[in-house]
Amino acid sequence: MWSQFYLIQADFAVSILAALTFFGVFWLHFDAWIVRKSPLLSVRTVGFLLLAVSSLVAAVRIETGIIDPIFPESIRHITELILTFTGLLLIIGSVLADPLTKRPITPARTIQPLVLPLTAVLPVTLPAATVAMFALTGFLYLRRATVGLEDHLKPLALSFYLIALSRLILLSELLRTTTVPDIYRLVAPYGALWIAGHIVMAVAIGILFRWVFGYLLKQFGTQLFMIFTIAAAAMFLVTTVLYSALLIRDMERETLSQLATNVRVLSLALEGKHAQSLAAARSLSLNQTVILRLAEGSRQDLAAVASDQILSGNLSSLIIINSSGQVVARGEDRERIGDSLSDDPLVKRAVRGDEVMSSGVSEGVLGQSLVVRSAVPVKSENAVVGIVLSAAELDSAFVDGIKKATGLEASVYGGYRVAATTFTDAAGNRLTGLTASDPAVRESVLKGEVFSGTVTVGSSGFYGAYAPVTDIDGTVVGMLFTGKPQIAVLAAAGRSIEITFLVTVILLTLLTVPAYGIARYITGQLI
Template sequence: MLSQFFLQNLHFAVNILAAMVFSWCFWLYFDVWLARKRMDEALKFLGFLFLTVSFVIHAVHLESTITEQIINELAYERILITTRLGGYLLIAISLFLEPSLSHPHKNKEQRIKDKVQSRNGELQGVSGALMISMFGAQIPGYVAASMFFPLAGVSVALLYLYKSTYGLEFHLRRVAYAFFILSLFELISLRELFIGNSNVSVFKLAAPFASLWTLEHLTLFIGVLILGKWVFSYLLKRLQTQLYIFFSLAILFIFVISTLSFTWLLLGNVQKEAENQLETSVKVLEYALDTRKSELLSDAQVFAQDAKVTDAISADQKPQLANLASEYLLTKKLSFLTVVNENGQVVARGEEPERIGDSLSSNTLIKRSLLSESNFSVMSRDGVLAPDVFVSASAPVKKDNEVIGAVWVGVVTDNAFVDGIYKATGLNASIYGEDKISATSLVGEDGSSRRVGVIESNSEIKEQVLGKGEGFTGTTNFLNTPYFVSYLPLKDLDNTPVGMLSVGKPQVTILATAGRSIQGSFIVAGILWLLAILPSYLISSYISKQLK
């Protein structure tokens, strides 16, 4: 979860940085327009303003699909298409309208010929971008329109490159390189179109926070870094622009740090609340088992005090005992019911009437019952896929205040038991026999198979719970999925851990819970940063005038 938190905030920071660099370009061309009042300069600063808004909108959009977005997805897509394509197109049109400087050493006829060729080249570039955008507008949906983002970006890059290679505008070459890299960023960002792909390999490659996502943001950072270095060198030539840069950087730094701090505290609180809830839920699971133990002890005592049972044991009437045990086992829905005599020899079994005669004198519960004690415990038996965990109880059978035998009953904690916990708490619960899952509410991808037999691989959990007999609450990976979990030991009559109780919650649900608040903080920071552009301009203008 911490990695997702970091990468989500990295997405916000990189896109806000891109928006700031485009706002600097807007400032530069707006300053030029104030001096010349030309149409091409107006279109250019408007284009960079559109791109500024576009990247602010992109910054506040959460990269994860696990939570509902505050901004309606359709509204987000329309705003992004309008501002991104509109920004690229306005810049391209302004470059077409702007006269190109010709080389002074060329003769007049050659300059006229080159000027005509340059106009034709620029016209082709702009008309190509316009046709692309118009064609995109004819196709409904964000999917189709977003495919033209890289083409619009590369059109602007080609026009800047043409300006820099024709005549004396060599300084624009760096801008051209920046837009080429930005168009590559737009191309890589088309990975979003494949997030819903059914192919697992394609999904893993295109998913948020995966390798393509990292490459996409790295490309954006490099592109805006090149563009920022270019515009930075021009803005530092005047005091007013120096002040503007200082104010905008300071405001951006404050907003980013504030947003990171808020989201960090928010996730920390949500995580702590989730862990507290898990600790409570695993205690509910433990209480349910304790309740079942008490019920079993009561069942054992009731059967042991039945006069028919005591008479049958005294008279060694094994067939009658077998019938009584079988009927009681079915009535109480027990997994097993065993009756032993005073020597610990089995005289009746409710689940297997024909299997008698063996000795259970070494069984701890039966030992204590033959000493006139009633007890309950948890035990683990080897099963097919994993150990079977039983809750059992035993009670002495007395006649004339003398112990003549004992009754031992038990039930297996199966999937139905943990399903009841899941319905009550909404949390996935598991019961372990030693370090293997014996029963769980976790199902496989087919929606029916259970994750029985999965071994707990976290050595810290095994050492804490099975080794020391203490609880554990924290994080672990279950089948490559990060979970918040809480464990408690299952102990037998001798207080020795024989298994574990566990409840868990996927870590992504924590981010989903906090997602709307995180996006809200991003939106507030983005809006405040945009609104801070005008005060930054007015303050820097006022200070520069006072110093003149």
């Protein structure tokens, strides 16, 4: 999650830097227009101002797809595209209309193919059109720098070409509707192509920034104005990043604390399951038919009684054992009798007259599962004549019941393997069979402690809490888990981050007025 948070902040920073840089180019042309009052220059000046505004509109974007933005994304996106398209159209028109002063001797060269292959392969859409227009703008400035005499425009041309390349890479977002996982991971927000596109954009803006401020900082008044503006932008950026980071950190701590509490709620639910199993075993131990048959050494009717108790007690197993530890009836399998459970730790204690409960791992067809077991002695005239051994599996019905009652997502581990869970994948399949391989989790659980922290479930990052499940001897036989996707925490903070971005953009825009006024005042005092 933190990597995605940093990428969100980096996207915001690049957009703000782009707005500041295009504003610098606007100011450079505005200064020239004040002297020359050229209509073509005024058109170009407005074009660069529109590019600066479009960058500010882009700055408030959070490309997670997990929050509902303050302004509908479709409106924000089309506004950005229209501003960009209009600005480029004004720049291209003014550059084309501006007469080109050719070099005395022009070498034979062809620059046009640099732009034509790029535009020929693009679909006819507004985003694609802006790519072509950035490339065309770069071509026109490169032409003025090579065919013409304006060598100083080469960095400007290069930056526009790189912005076109960046936007071309980011057009990969059109493939996000794909059902192929590998392709989606490549084109997803904050994926490999997203990062590549923004790196190219940052390089382009860096080149343009260096070029424009190399001119702007040569005049004292403009120098003061730009220094004030850059300092304010840097201050706002640092404040925004720090505030957002503190917000995420606080939400992370609160989430982990809540999860640690929630996993203890799961432990209480487990105790309730223990109590249910014990009550069922105790109820059968007081059944007069059971007492009489065990005292007589008879198996008659015991299987039927055990089967009925399994259904009424919502159990997975119920076994009636004589005082020698031999199985005389199984409610879940009437034909399987005669085997000995005298070595079972619960049976050993129940023979001594104790009621005991424990948790354990049961081997099934689909793998290990976690069960709660209870053993209750059957007494006749104060003598133990048998034992009732009950078991209840912690299956999908158990975790679904917890989710329905408490709203908690839960997993039950048999050993370190998920035996039952409410967590599902994108197709709706339960994430059973996964293994908890995190050494920190295992270390804490083996010590009998609750673990809370960041974990990986399947291929997704989660905030999670694990609580150990022990048997009658205190040995860890399983775990209980509850968690929350990290992306959900980022989504919860997304609205606050978006508001912070919006306020920063508004304040930064408004600050240019007093910054210009202060710069003019200081300059006036020195004249």
